[in-house]
Amino acid sequence: MSNEHLIEQRIAQQELFKGRFLHAFRDTVRLPDGGEATREYVVHPGAVVVVPLLEGTDGQTRIVLERQYRYPVGQVMVELPAGKLDAGEDPLVCGQRELLEETGYQAREWARAGHMHLAIAYSTEVIHIWFARGLRQGERRLDQGEFLDVFSATPDELMAWCRDGQVTDAKTLSCMVWVQNVLSGAWPLNWQTPDPISPP
Incomplete structure (x- = not known):
């Protein structure tokens, strides 16, 4: 089963915060239908x-x-x-x-x-x-x-x-x-x- 119709592609990235172990970003992404949206998320070491x-x-x-x-x-x-x-x-x-x-x-x-x-x-x-x-x-x-x-x-x-x-x-x-x-x-x-x- 293909997932291509669901995948979002990053087109820009902005760093929001960098702490001792959390790192937050706001990305601009290209949606599957060609539109754009923002995604805010935290990078965690696991x-x-x-x-x-x-x-x-x-x-x-x-x-x-x-x-x-x-x-x-x-x-x-x-x-x-x-x-x-x-x-x-x-x-x-x-x-x-x-x-x-x-x-x-x-x-x-x-x-x-x-x-x-x-x-x-x-x-x-x-x-x-x-x-x-x-x-x-x-x-x-x-x-x-x-x-x-x-x-x-x-x-x-x-x-x-x-x-x-x-x-x-x-x-x-x-x-x-x-x-x-x-x-x-x-x-x-x-x-x-x-x-x-x-x-x-």
């Missing part, structure tokens, strides 16, 4: 979200989560551990680093689930989804100025919070589709045992 599966003492799987105040929305949000990619960083290494820094956990096994585009109308951000299991807990290494709580919940508890609107974070909501299908066996993962990263 990120990784981790679904850490914790085996409880009762044998029940739990998911490691965080509670963190998110300034743009003015709320404390329940979400999965995640963080942005450093320049040239491998997504697996980013996931290992973020999990350790934010939660103190290191994982024996990792599996890539896929990726998602977070806000396709105005951002280039791609979030890579990784599952982690065989967790062992150590010391957190939060970034300066980073404050968050770490806790765990069963998949059923987290699903209920998603249903009831207590969890509204898009990456966490999207990952629950993967959680349901991975835990049911419908979507098998290719688990690997990478070298652990050295604590910073």
Whole structure:
């Protein structure tokens, strides 16, 4: 199936803002019918979200989560551990680093689930989804100025919070589709045992 009748072509670009990791542009584009329009968007370096599966003492799987105040929305949000990619960083290494820094956990096994585009109308951000299991807990290494709580919940508890609107974070909501299908066996993962990263 051809997509040519849908594609827009950039004909001019204006930089609007350049921050520490966000870069905003306003482009003029040629529409498929020959007309012109503007498109404003943010260039983002990408990120990784981790679904850490914790085996409880009762044998029940739990998911490691965080509670963190998110300034743009003015709320404390329940979400999965995640963080942005450093320049040239491998997504697996980013996931290992973020999990350790934010939660103190290191994982024996990792599996890539896929990726998602977070806000396709105005951002280039791609979030890579990784599952982690065989967790062992150590010391957190939060970034300066980073404050968050770490806790765990069963998949059923987290699903209920998603249903009831207590969890509204898009990456966490999207990952629950993967959680349901991975835990049911419908979507098998290719688990690997990478070298652990050295604590910073």
